[in-house]
Amino acid sequence: MHKVGAKSDFGLRRKLLAAFCTGALLPKLSWAGAPASSPLLLDLQRDGQRVRVNVLTPEGYRAAAWMLRDIKAGNVIGWPSLTLLVWAAQLQEALNTHHAYTVFAVTSGLRTQQTNRRIEGAAQHSLHLPDANNQFHAMDFKPLGATLDQLELIATQMPAGGVGRYSSHLHLDVRNSPARW
Structure with missing residues (x-):
């Protein structure tokens, strides 16, 4: 199993992203926790739109990107x-x-520099900002169907990444070591 958060993960993610953008399905996705043949569903809602997508398909990935715009x-x-x-x-x-x-219910995904500057308390080097490959590594969302306490309890069991609890939402990001706030 690939160790998520290792330095080599960024190179692997770039290769996977390139394959998804060209429409190729990759059987190597088992490192992510589910075999490529099994759907990995994500149900997102934002601004009156709702999608339930398999993030392991090009169509699902693109739909999730739209919801996190x-x-x-x-x-x-x-x-x-x-x-x-x-x-x-x-x-x-x-x-x-x-x-x-x-x-x-998505409250934030990608942020441009201009948007990030307008958000009070936003980190100057936020993981919501796109990197050199236009890839971002954070999202904020509210659970509809569970409580923030239930969401936080499960999220903080992740071995890596950032989990931040706010009064109205949870922040989730990809980083090399666990961070909790």
């Missing part, structure tokens, strides 16, 4: 980290299994 910058679309989508889908599945069916 920067709406404050005129619907700018970036490319979410595949690891971020996989973690979100696994988190949602755990909530569905142990609590109740839960939809994630």
